[in-house]
Amino acid sequence: MSIGNTPGSSLARKLNLLLDTAEAEGRKVSYNDISAAMKAAGTPLSRGRWHYMRAGTGPAVKKVELLQNLAEFFGVNKNYLRDDGDDELPARVEAQMELLTTLREKKVRNFAARQLDGLTPEVLLQIRNLIDQQLDGHDEND
Incomplete structure (x- = not known):
């Protein structure tokens, strides 16, 4: 909506x-x-x-x-x-929204990992680490 x-x-x-x-x-x-x-x-x-x-x-x-x-x-x-x-979010609502955000991020990571099937484990780990660094850096700038 x-x-x-x-x-x-x-x-x-x-x-x-x-x-x-x-x-x-x-x-x-x-x-x-x-x-x-x-x-x-x-x-x-x-x-x-x-x-x-x-x-x-x-x-x-x-x-x-x-x-x-x-x-x-x-x-x-x-x-x-x-x-x-x-207007402040109740604590329970805020906690659930944070959990949903985390779950969505994990789904994106898992989807990306499935799409990269066939790459070596080392390359996959490097890609995961880059994504984690980007997400951590994004959180700091918000």
Whole structure:
């Protein structure tokens, strides 16, 4: 989903991060899961509203109870999703995002290694070391 600079873009970014984090933790969260939880919490959520909240394309969501119930569903601070809430990533979300980044880097390395099949082990080690040096140098410059 493309998230621009709209009134709901901050909420959309946060919701999508929470969904990615849940997936990284092995929970595939569907709209039906969220809808059932919100209905049980007394803040029903339509599929259309969920879509525009995730896309950041609709009006800003002002219903505090809905935002707090969504935050509770994902296990983060109840004010995390509010516009005036804490914009800092919850520690669990931040840790999962770092893990995902590491896993993606390893997948790239493994893919490259498979593509270089037939090279001597020495050459493969040199290539791996060059990649590691580039990644380590990139992290220092960020």
